[in-house]
Every structure is written in C-alpha cells, then in structure tokens.
Amino acid sequence: MTPNARAAALMTLGMAAFACEDALLKLLSRGISIGQLLVVLGLGGMAIFGAWVARSPGGLRWRDLIHPGVVLRNLAEGVCAICFLTALSIGDLSIASAILQALPLLMTLGAAVVLGEPVGWRRWTSIAVGFAGVILIVRPGTDAFQPGSILALIAVVALAVRDLVTRRLPVQIGSGLLTASAFGAMAVAGAVLVVIGGQPMVVPGPAEAGMMAVSLAFGLLGYMTMVIATRIGEIGAIAPFRYSRLVFAIILGVLVFGERPDGWTLAGAGIIAGAGGYAMWREARLRGRTRRRRPAGSLTRPG
Template structure:
C-alpha cells in the first residue's frame, strides 16, 4: 500500500552503495525495483478487493498485525534485539502517527475511489519530499527542481480536477495520505541512526493495525470471519507487500539511486493496468496526462538529487548538497 513506497526508507543500516560491476548491478537493481513496484500494485489491488467484502478497519488490522509479526521476528533473529524503548522516542511516535493517518486515508481512498487515481496521486511523494526538505530541513533546492515540483503539482491538479464532474472525494483522501507519507519520511531523516529500519518497519505495521482498530471502533464496524477466498487474498496481500518491500530494499542497496529512481514509477503502470483489468476503470486523457507529468517530474527530481549528492564538494564532508 501507500507506505510501502518506503516503509523504513530504506535508510540507516539497510542502505549501501552499488556493487563493483556498475552497469550489471544497476540492471539487476532496476529489475528488482520493477518487481517490487509490481508487488505493491498487486497489494493495493487486493486491498481494494478486500475492502469491498470486509470492514476496512479489519483489513488494516489483519495486514498490520501480520506485517508486525514478520518484521518483528526478523529484527529479533538478526540479533540486534527489538529494543522497545526505541518505540517511545518522540520521533518514532510521530512517524507512526503519520503511518496511521496514511493507512486510514489511502485504504479508504482505494475502497471508495479509483485505484488508478489514488496510485497516480501517490507518485507525487518524491516531489513533496523535495519541497518538505527545502522548507523544513533547510536543504538547498535549485530552480530545476523547483520547476519539477510545480510541474508535478500541475499534474496532480489535472488528475483531481476539483470543481468538475471528474472530481472524486476519494482523491482528497489520497492527497492526505501522500502528505502523511512525506511527513513520515521527513521525520525519519531526523531520527537517531541507532534506530534501525527493521524496527521502524515493524512499528509502522503495528501503527497500521492500531489505525484499523480505531477506524473500526469509530465507524462502528463489526468484525467478520473471513471465508477461504478472503483468507487467501489476505495472505497474498501480505506476501505481495512484504515481497515488494524486500525487492525495493535490495535494489536500493545494490544499485545507484539515480539509475533506479525512474523504475519506481513502474508501479503506476502496473496499477493502471490492474485497475483496467480487475475493476474496469478507464482513466481519461487528463488523468493519464497528469500521471505522466507527475512521473516525469518526480523521476527528474530524484535523478537530480542523486546526481548532486554524487558531485564532488569543496565544503567539508557532511555539508549540504549543492542546490540544483
């Protein structure tokens, strides 16, 4: 789902540089990134199908608990320990609040609106990250990336089209979800390096489960026993989500960010194809144009940032990246 774009970053100990064979490693990383994005698109499709048959809060609770158990076990088996005290760090608490808001808004947007529109709006995340880093983290952003941000927001307006017959209220929920994701990732940049990505991911799934419980309680949703088909879909949903996350992490570790960044937008292609095949959606020309603008602008922003981070600096190590 939405938070699967970067559940833990990947940051901290999960991140590493590209391998020694350069192009070969980047090709494998691009393939893994594409497979990861396909996994996320299938996960979103299953979430939409499940939300039609089961209470949304229950779906969030089950998927969140399953992810928390899997990643919590992984962290424990790595030998680093779960360190529950890390969960009380105010940054982690704020991050998990963003996760909870994102989970409720995005899954509700999937349940009540078009998969293709929600997925397209989600692709604005890198642009919001660049904007947030400039406004709140004092990172320099040059005119090229400012133009990409403006272009991306124009693409969002082409998709949402407020005040027209094409407007879907679910689009507003998708926008809130992506804002919550951007806030989550900005908070993650400020967390102490000792708080590992595995722990953050496990706690994020826990926040998702908590959000589901709150949604079910406030909405008066009654829990139901999943039948065999629904249980299989829930299992597949968790599998696609975790598999997509693992592929994304490996891709980020072995490939250069600038080389694999454009392949993040393959998720949008898979989502549109699945929306058409499974739900009979037919995105109009404005929606497709807006999605294309967002993908191009976001891909450029990520490529530009990766290029600037790799540029030799005359300042001291650890100084700010040059604007661009």
C-alpha cells in the same frame, strides 16, 4: 547484468508487487471493513518483521519505540494507511496510485521548507509541473472529481511527513524496527476505526483469508525488493523505475475493475511521473557530486 540493471529489475518487481497488493485490498474492501483489513495486515506484518528484528544481532530495542520521532512517524503511517486504503475502496485504483506518485515532489518541497535543504530552480520547476499534473487528475469542481482523490492527497502528505521524520531519526534506530512498528501503527489505526468508527468485524471466508495472506505477501515482497534495489543500485539510475507502479496500477485497474482513465488523467499521471523522476534523479546527482567534492573527514551534510 550490471548492479544498476539488477536493481532496476528488482525495483520494477517490487512496484508490481505493490500494485497487486493495492488491487487485492480494493477487492477485499468490498466485503471487509477498512478497519479489519488494517488490523489483520498490520498484525501480520508486525509479527513477521518483529521476529526478524528479534533474531538480528541488535535485537529488539523497545526504548526506541518511544522516541518522539518514531512516535510521529508511526502516527503519520497510521493516517496514511487509513486514507489511502479508503481512497482505494471508494475511488479508482489508477487515480489513487497516480496521486501517490507525487510523493518525491512533496518530499523535495518538505526538505526545502521544513529541513532547510537547498533546492535549485530546476527542482522547484519540477515541483510546480508535478503539482499541475495532480490538478489534472483531481480536477476539483468538475464531474471527473472523486472524493477519494482528497484522501489520496492526505495519504501522500502523511507519507512525506513520515519520510522527512525518518531523515532526522538517530542512526542507531534500525530500519527493521521502524518497519515492524509501522505495521503495528497500521493495526492500531484499524482498531481505532473498528472501536470508535463502529466498523464491523466479520469472519472472512477461505477465499478472503487467502486473499489477505497473498496481499500481505505482496506487500512484504515489494518492501524487500525495494530495499535490496536501493542498496545495490544508484538512486539516480533506479528512480524512474519506481513509477512502473503506476503502469501496473493502470493495467490492473482496467483489467480487474473496468476502469477507463481518460486522457486528462493519463496526461496528469505522465506529468507527475516525469517531474518526480527528474526531481529524484537531480537530487541523487547533486548528492553524488557533493560527496565527491567533500574533503576526507568532512562532516558537512550534502545540500
């Protein structure tokens, strides 16, 4: 297999793992509060990635955690965790997952508006088309509208803020530390819901404890395979495979939760996937073209 083919297979595996994690969390939310789930999963992920970072050559750089960008990134991570998990618990898995796929479009918009990166008419068009797909799914003011859709939209905005901030962080702040601190932010967000929101803490049964462990394992598997895929493959080649998460989510929604996404929802999901995939492919192509044209030793940032 070529590197791009291996990367595509790993990306698809990672997206399947994320979809399974979402499905398990939705099931768990029926008997365990959102706050408790975030506390347990956040502490578990923080412990695993923290131990990995501690054993790395650079070790734990605690002072990096108080960098304003890291603090803002973790705040966005906490908001996203609360909103998306709540959206999963009160709405359809397929709809929440479809809305989540608008992230690349919002990232492109944020990079243009906030960071001042150049965006051509093709990507502006893909953004407009993709957001039209979001409207088809959400359909505010109709009987098909689900309150959880608003929470999913807020989660996407928080994810975009997180990723835009990440682009501006110093290179010496490692991705392992960022991931461990992000899980810690999830745990803090869950604790806030438990203490301030009055959400109860219960002792999970063996089945629920096992499901939480498997859910965390799926999340870690998804993260690791996605990272490996982006390192060994070209972004433009593997970008479309990120949307396989939506396919897996729809299948799980139908088989596990008896969801029946209507034609408008499926059409909107397809539009978002197509527009987002094109935007990611176009950006990767432009960045590759800029790198090839850049003179040796040039420090100019790609557009």
